[in-house]
Amino acid sequence: MKTNYKFHKEDEITVLTGAGISAESGIKTFRDRDGLWENHRIEEVASPIAFSKNPEMVWKFYKQRYLQLAKVSPNPAHFALKKLEDFSGSNFNLITQNVDGLHQIAGNQNVLEMHGSLRHCFCSKCLQSFEIKEIDLDQIIPKCTHCTGNLRPDIVWFGEMPYKMEIIDKILENTKYLIVIGTSGIVYPAARFLSIAKYFGAKAIEINLEYPLNSTVLDEFHQGKAGEMLPELIERWIS
Ligand code: NAD
Ligand code: ZN
Numbered sequence: 420m421k422t423n424y425k426f427h428k429e430d431e432i433t434v435l436t437g438a439g440i441s442a443e444s445g446i447k448t449f450r451d452r453d454g455l456w457e458n459h460r461i462e463e464v465a466s467p468i469a470f471s472k473n474p475e476m477v478w479k480f481y482k483q484r485y486l487q488l489a490k491v492s493p494n495p496a497h498f499a500l501k502k503l504e505d506f507s508g509s510n511f512n513l514i515t516q517n518v519d520g521l522h523q524i525a526g527n528q529n530v531l532e533m534h535g536s537l538r539h540c541f542c543s544k545c546l547q548s549f550e551i552k553e554i555d556l557d558q559i560i561p562k563c564t565h566c567t568g569n570l571r572p573d574i575v576w577f578g579e580m581p582y583k584m585e586i587i588d589k590i591l592e593n594t595k596y597l598i599v600i601g602t603s604g605i606v607y608p609a610a611r612f613l614s615i616a617k618y619f620g621a622k623a624i625e626i627n628l629e630y631p632l633n634s635t636v637l638d639e640f641h642q643g644k645a646g647e648m649l650p651e652l653i654e655r656w657i658s
Contacts, residue, residue: 420648422460422639424445426507426596426656433512434500434642435612439627441519441602443494443646446487470543473623474560474569474619482574485537485551486517496600496645497525498652504529512590516602516609520573531607533581533615535574544568581608591616599625600645604632613637626652 426432449461463469464480504527513530516520518537522530541548542563549570554561558642561570575581591597597616598628604610616634617623624639626648627632634640642649 420641420651420655420656422624422641422652424596424624424639424656425658428507429510430507430595431510431590431593432503432507432596432598433511433514433616433621434503434598434600435589435602435609436500436513436517436522436600437602437606437609438517439603440496440645441491441494441517441521443496443644444519444521445640446491446519446521447636449603462577465560465574467579468474469545470571470576474571477629478560478570481537481574482556484518485556488537489520491521493521493525494646496649497521497527499650501526502650503657512594514587514590514609514612531583531587533575533587535582537572537574539573540570541573542566542568543571548573570613584608587612588615591621592619594619594621597621598621599623599627600649601627 447523447591464477469476492549500513511529513522513527515530515532516534518534520536520538536603538551539548540551540554542565543562545566545568547565555572555617563570591612594616597613599613602609613623613636622638623636626645627635630642631640638651641652
């Protein structure tokens, strides 16, 4: 595995992850099969319109995704990123489009969950937030204990503004390296992070099973499974 880079502790390092990093943990990616996510068209379950039309189906889908988390664990790619954060300390930023929380379980601390989290929900009426583990999932549509409004998963759905965009923009302007792992680069705004970081002078590195469409902006591309490639790459970058 060849790489041209050596990281220093003072280098600002940013990682962007997508569903591909969790594939080896057994969580299906969105585009695994014909653009279906666990047999659903994404618009059917991941939009505010879908929730207002059919909250039962949307909750059924997210309850399944949440219950699946009890059966999965981080893989070597997640643990390698913990090692990278240990090396870089406060110069390390991890932006994830994933909602599975596996980065935190692996021990990463500076994790920006731009698309929300399967472990949280909030009231669509009074906005009070709750951890899923504190609500009764036997309810077909879980209700807010403060105002009886419908709770909804704390997931950023299509048409909604991702979280932490202000801080992410600053990170992308200042980072020395952007490492993109397991994302198809189709879902905006994450799809434009690479070109923003490049515009501000970052080196861009990508790890993916497939050769990317946006290969022209990359400085280094490593083709393969994140769980197999990342531990060795990180070892080389920080040794
Ligand atoms: P995506 O499904 O569109 O793309 C996955 C990418 O990962 C593909 O480019 C694929 O080639 C690559 N990949 C698959 N297995 C890999 C492996 N072992 N190693 C390296 N790369 C691998 O995912 P996305 O770009 O993250 O966009 C999907 C959206 O759906 C996200 O916004 C996310 O919120 C949501 N989603 C989240 C999860 C999760 O939290 N685990 C799972 C599915 C979907
Ligand atoms: Zn409420």
